[in-house]
Amino acid sequence: MKKVKVMNKKSLRTMIIGVVTVAVAVVCAFLYVSRPTELDKLSQSYLDTVDVEKLQKKVEKDFESSYQLKDYIVYGETLSLYKSAYGTAKTDKMQGNNIVLRNVMNDAITSFTFNGKVDSGIDLGSLKEGVYELYTYNHYEKERIYFDKAFKAKTITTMRRNKKVKDIMFIADKDALKKQDIQLDKNYAFLIVTKHIPKSTVYDVVIDPCGNTMDYTSDSVDYGTNSTNLDEASTSIKFARKVKKKLEEKGLKVKILRKENESPGYYGADGRPARGHSVKAKVYLALGVCEDENAYAPYMVTSPYTNSGLANTVSYVMANKGLSLYPVRTNNTQNMGVLYDAYIDGNNGSETKYELYPQLRETGGRATYTGLYGDEMKNTGYKKAYGMYGLYFVYASTNNSESVTYYKKNVDALAKALAKGIVTYFEV
Template identity: 45%
Template sequence: MKKIRKLLKHPRIAICTVLCISIISVSLFLYANRTTDIDKMNMTYSQVFDTDLLKQNVTTSFKQTYQLKDYTTYGENLMLYENEYTADSTDSLQGKNVLLKNLLTNKEFIFTFSGGVDSGIDLSVLDEGLYEIYVYDHYKQKRVYFSEEFESEKFTTMRRNSTVKSITLNTNRDYLKELDIKFEKNYAFLTVMDNTPISNIYDVVLDPCGNTIDITTNSVDYGYSNDKISESQSSYELACLIKEELEKAGLRVLITREKDEDLSYYGNNGRVGKGYEAKAKVFISLGMTADDSIIYPYFVTSPYTNGLLANEIAYYMKGNNISLNPVSTETRLQEGVCFDVIYEGEQGDTYTQWEMYPQIRESGGKSTFAGSLSYALENQMYANSYGMYGIYFTYANINLDESIDYYVNHKEAIAKSFAKGFLQFFRIENETE
């Protein structure tokens, strides 16, 4: 202590000591008062981003513009439409390239709209920033604007490395008023912020079939069952196995029912309703079949998609020696993947199209026309919601012992390869590996 006191009496040493203490104190103060991901949850672009940089990089007038009227979000995918989104028309934006320019970094992302609600803008790959949106039309870059002004509901991507992206689409003319800019048209901006995940927002919903309330008869369908296997029990056990694998990668996973709980697919406390309320991005239903031509597992996906998620999981499972049933002649689908059937007919005074599987139809929100059927009125509240990417995985045939035995003997391998294929598609690393 005496030596320290002597040193501190030296003017230069004393001054350096004071400066060091001051720098450390200021650094600690700045660190404690920094903007964190939690802070950004309720902050605007002007509170998070460098407004001088935004003002410098934003374009205020355009020679070429491109009008859009609608959009959908399905899984982590944003689709834009030149016309209102309908089931019976091909949008003019299909086949065109869409460019997003980050005004903070000038980095550009290009996406090709190839039809299907799962093939537009992959929101998960976007860096934090404020984006202008352009369309390449006949090789000309045109600035996107919408026919109406709006601010979308905030969308949250899945967890990756304990972080999510919060995304908003805005077409208000005075969106950049804090930069003293007001536009003549409703130009579209995409705001992307890195955030800390909120615990009550889920990434994936697993739906074990069986114990299903049929609202048309007010009865319970307990699922297929014989002396070897029960669909309601085996589906729940498979859901738990897949959940365990996905949670190793840091995902938050919701199972739609308790082991012996009876639930329908309708209403805010129904199976898909729970997924909507939890703002999940994917809805995976697990069940059995009684089709005697089926031996091995297979996937059903929405015909409004390109089947990309099911394709990826099927491809990974095949590569890990899991046999899948050839169920489709579509060249764009992997072996073991098929599209849901679309029925057409009169619905009251209107002509409608609908999918057979309620797990896929009702979970996709606006993208798959949830709540459109007369007996699905309880889901009309989700008719314009962000859609969960829905797939149905059939893991065994109740009528064939060979099929049941294959599943029972490969259950753990099926669950692990299913989960790894899923994680590979969404580029999510397993945190335990």
């Protein structure tokens, strides 16, 4: 008979440990390979990863008081809320009110004050991941914000920060958390903030080098202001490339809106504003010149629907860098070298609600009444769009040789400071 080799206890234990070790390694390898990647997270929201039981316990369902709103505007990275439909009330009842956000999962409170301008309100770029309930104070009484009609707004994407962006879901619906078995009795407003890597098709800043503009009325190209010292079309695109480089060094994605020999206008599906809207840019920066013989240094024009916050920051940075701006301003809330765009006069001589510069009017979406002015009506597809924060930087005057000389001497410093002002304002 053959002898049967009996395995001793020590050998058996070793074999079992080895099998278990291999099994654990296989399971770990499987979990590692099948884990959600950064690309997978692009299709997820914060709600897909949340602890549902905790969410059910933390979300408030009953309130002593609630406050009904009717409208909202997105401009740059700011969400503004309105008691009346936007533009129908000269002074909206939300003006001066605090907007309070409660992060449901950790009870963190964030507060913003809406002063009536479209660059005030909720600073979306500053929000951390989470599910936020929205409140306001009405005569010192805290009230939960809701809307009469349910909606889910288009996703809002913030600027790039440390190679990441945040997608913001703004929703007001009593069934908003139905999948999480949470039922509400009104269309209470929520902000759901999700952080992930940015999509390659979404940009942060678009730059419009003024000049070489198609004039649809005359069916001809407006080549821009020029003189023996400076040609707007070619100089603007060279300046744009310098600003683009400085912004990209800060991690932002930047698109120049025309090539050197292109002549897109400010209307239509291939116009400069449309190109900016299509890539979901947050900032629309126009670079151009003027013919004012008194302007011996650069200055900025911004929308009168804003607080001039971006332009004021750029002005502050330039002053600290020792750069000169033309010493003008519309009012004392603005820093030196900052002007509001003018309103176009109507047939009866009174001001309309439409701004003069298409670089500001046609880029701000609903906030600046994009697509509603004039007979062409070629930007009507963007009249309800989220607004890009418009800034027109006038870098020189062709009728002032001192201005042209100053620009040429300081072009690199101006590009650097302009980029610095943008990243400072948005805290990139």
